[in-house]
Amino acid sequence: MRWSQMYIPTLREDQSDAELVSHQLLLRGGYIRKLASGIYIYLPLMQRVIHKFSNIVREEMNYAGALEIGMSVLCPAELWQESGRYNTVGNEQMRMKDRHQHEMVLCGTHEETVTTLIRGEIKSYRQLPLNLYQIQVKFRDEIRPRFGLMRGREFLMKDAYSFDATEKSFMESYQKMVDAYFRIFKRAGLDVVKVESDSGAMGGKAAHEFMLLVDTNGGEEIIFFCDKCDYTANVEKAEFKIEDSSSDEELKVTEKVDTPGAATIEEVTAFLKVEAKQLAKTLLYMADNKPVVAMVRGDRELNLIKLQNATEAIEIEMATPEQVQNFTSSPVGFAGPVGLKDVGIYVDPLVADMKNMIVGANEFEKHILNVNIDRDFKATKVVDLTSAQNEDQCPRCNYGKLNSKKGIEVGNTFMLGTKYSEALDAKYLDAEGKEHPIIMGSYGIGITRTPQSALERYHDDKGIIWPKNIAPFLVHLIPLNVKKDSHIETADRIYKELNEVGIDVLYDDRNDRAGVKFNDADLIGLPVRITIGDKSLKEGKVELKARSESDFILVDIDNIVIAVKQLLGRVN
RNA sequence: CGGGGCGUAGCGCAGUUUGGUAGCGCACUUGGUUCGGGACUAAGGAGUCGCUGGUUCAAAUCCAGUCGCCCCGACCA
Numbered sequence: 001m002r003w004s005q006m007y008i009p010t011l012r013e014d015q016s017d018a019e020l021v022s023h024q025l026l027l028r029g030g031y032i033r034k035l036a037s038g039i040y041i042y043l044p045l046m047q048r049v050i051h052k053f054s055n056i057v058r059e060e061m062n063y064a065g066a067l068e069i070g071m072s073v074l075c076p077a078e079l080w081q082e083s084g085r086y087n088t089v090g091n092e093q094m095r096m097k098d099r100h101q102h103e104m105v106l107c108g109t110h111e112e113t114v115t116t117l118i119r120g121e122i123k124s125y126r127q128l129p130l131n132l133y134q135i136q137v138k139f140r141d142e143i144r145p146r147f148g149l150m151r152g153r154e155f156l157m158k159d160a161y162s163f164d165a166t167e168k169s170f171m172e173s174y175q176k177m178v179d180a181y182f183r184i185f186k187r188a189g190l191d192v193v194k195v196e197s198d199s200g201a202m203g204g205k206a207a208h209e210f211m212l213l214v215d216t217n218g219g220e221e222i223i224f225f226c227d228k229c230d231y232t233a234n235v236e237k238a239e240f241k242i243e244d245s246s247s248d249e250e251l252k253v254t255e256k257v258d259t260p261g262a263a264t265i266e267e268v269t270a271f272l273k274v275e276a277k278q279l280a281k282t283l284l285y286m287a288d289n290k291p292v293v294a295m296v297r298g299d300r301e302l303n304l305i306k307l308q309n310a311t312e313a314i315e316i317e318m319a320t321p322e323q324v325q326n327f328t329s330s331p332v333g334f335a336g337p338v339g340l341k342d343v344g345i346y347v348d349p350l351v352a353d354m355k356n357m358i359v360g361a362n363e364f365e366k367h368i369l370n371v372n373i374d375r376d377f378k379a380t381k382v383v384d385l386t387s388a389q390n391e392d393q394c395p396r397c398n399y400g401k402l403n404s405k406k407g408i409e410v411g412n413t414f415m416l417g418t419k420y421s422e423a424l425d426a427k428y429l430d431a432e433g434k435e436h437p438i439i440m441g442s443y444g445i446g447i448t449r450t451p452q453s454a455l456e457r458y459h460d461d462k463g464i465i466w467p468k469n470i471a472p473f474l475v476h477l478i479p480l481n482v483k484k485d486s487h488i489e490t491a492d493r494i495y496k497e498l499n500e501v502g503i504d505v506l507y508d509d510r511n512d513r514a515g516v517k518f519n520d521a522d523l524i525g526l527p528v529r530i531t532i533g534d535k536s537l538k539e540g541k542v543e544l545k546a547r548s549e550s551d552f553i554l555v556d557i558d559n560i561v562i563a564v565k566q567l568l569g570r571v572n
Numbered sequence: 573c574g575g576g577g578c579g580u581a582g583c584g585c586a587g588u589u590u591g592g593u594a595g596c597g598c599a600c601u602u603g604g605u606u607c608g609g610g611a612c613u614a615a616g617g618a619g620u621c622g623c624u625g626g627u628u629c630a631a632a633u634c635c636a637g638u639c640g641c642c643c644c645g646a647c648c649a
Contacts, residue, residue: 009582011583011584012583012599013585017641018642036641037642146643263648332649360649387647481608484607512607513609514610515608515609515610515611516610520610534608
């Protein structure tokens with residue numbers, strides 16, 4: 001493709017509304033333009049990247065035995081009511097009425113649609129297993145869209161759904177997808193790690209996320225790794241071994257003390273001259289509009305997802321200061337479990353082990369010393385509520401230490417079990433003629449997010465460095481002066497030869513100065529650059545350079561195809 | 573949703589404090605020179621200053637409302 005016939009609106013200056021490098025590069029490189037918050041237009045270069053990545057995904061999904069279908073972005077609201085998710089997805093789902101006042105939703109995922117298809121089609125175990133997928137646009141009205149394609153309201157996703165008769169068969173189907181995912185990301189030039197994750201709103205029993213590790217601000221997720229075994233989990237899910245903190249300390253008599261001006265953990269520990277570990281934080285949340293109390297140790301942080309799972313709440317949020325005032329009869333900062341009535345008290349195991357703890361007194365500027373569980377208050381449930389921290393002990397091998405890194409979620413796999421097949425009545429008959437709900441899995445890959453994620457990892461101060469298999473073109477061909485016949489003749493010849501062997505070339509035939517072309521080439525980031533100029537042309541050679549490397553080599557014009565192939569074979 | 577910030581030419585910004593009828597750089601058009609890391613020169617086009625209303629002889633500027641966009645937070649107890 002000739003540059004003059006493409007549309008590549010590169011920009012010289014940084015754009016004011018882009019925070020992440022990857023977002024900035026996509027804007028400046030002429031890959032995307034914003035239409036509205038979280039909604040983007042993919043320009044020709046981006047569309048080529050999307051095609052390249054989609055094709056990798058498609059090939060590997062097909063290889064893994066999945067079948068491509070196409071489903072509508074629209075779905076009648078009834079199906080979401082039937083699955084029960086209509087009320088739980090909340091404002092994230094975009095909804096509308098058609099001209100007949102029929103309620104429709106824009107799908108952010110397609111479990112309802114695909115399960116509805118299956119329940120009408122699959123009747124026998126002989127028709128299973130089955131795996132259907134599509135690559136399609138999704139709509140999610142995110143709380144806060146941000147970072148360009150990283151968290152858009154409209155985005156492309158590959159979503160696959162597996163249907164199995166038995167647990168054993170399901171595990172095989174799941175593993176096939178996991179294997180396919182590793183192949184997909186590897187081909188795209190990306191090392192990903194598979195981590196345990198919370199299944200969240202999707203429901204089901206277990207889930208994994210595929211993370212690209214980055215050290216930039218683009219890494220929105222925190223992942224914990226054990227330094228001894230292969231345990232990896234994201235922060236929402238990560239468990240840790242509870243240190244043995246039970247003591248033989250004698251239970252002392254409770255004592256209410258004044259703590260003037262001391263509401264936060266820091267203030268209270270400073271005032272009472274104690275360690276944060278001796279305090280228990282009593283946090284008030286509204287779980288589906290009912291108050292619940294969570295207790296975690298003073299030196300630890302509450303994990304909201306764990307609390308949500310423990311309370312089985314659909315929506316959970318921190319109580320407002322007014323609600324705290326109403327419920328504990330004191331301002332924020334002095335809540336405690338003693339004397340609270342008609343409320344679920346969820347206690348972290350680390351708190352349950354504490355002796356003579358310090359808690360709020362539910363009175364302004366007062367705390368209580370020497371409080372003990374069972375004696376002074378009762379726990380509704382003792383359950384893990386705190387987030388893992390660096391240096392915590394691994395929950396699996398019990399002797400490694402956990403450490404965290406930042407990552408971007410580029411794919412996920414969910415073991416859905418029979419949640420959707422039961423709700424939507426998708427059943428099959430087994431060999432004995434008995435009816436069972438179909439066991440399902442669902443598997444997503446962010447088609448638009450993944451390439452941008454790759455840029456968080458692969459760039460330098462000049463621009464993008466695409467992994468070759470998802471680059472919009474493989475070769476950037478630059479005749480330095482298009483007014484010189486020798487340059488153009490050589491460029492035309494190389495362009496033709498490379499195209500003939502199926503190597504995508506972007507031919508910069510613009511009448512611009514060398515600096516402009518070099519800078520644009522560095523910015524848009526194609527893996528290989530061929531420069532045609534007087535210096536080397538005198539010897540019948542051209543310059544060949546990898547975007548990821550700083551030096552070029554001189555190549556005989558006659559050998560250019562083989563040299564390009566060799567260079568491409570070497571780079572990521 | 574809470575907090576902060578920003579809307580002036582395609583992009584990046586100044587001008588707003590102190591009201592006087594819009595400017596700079598890049599990009600764009602045309603001519604000439606230049607041509608291996610974002611050239612020089614001459615001429616030129618392009619903005620109802622987000623929108624609505626108000627104050628005023630006069631509003632980008634002051635006031636009120638509204639819409640949009642960005643960032644932080646939603647784990648303070």
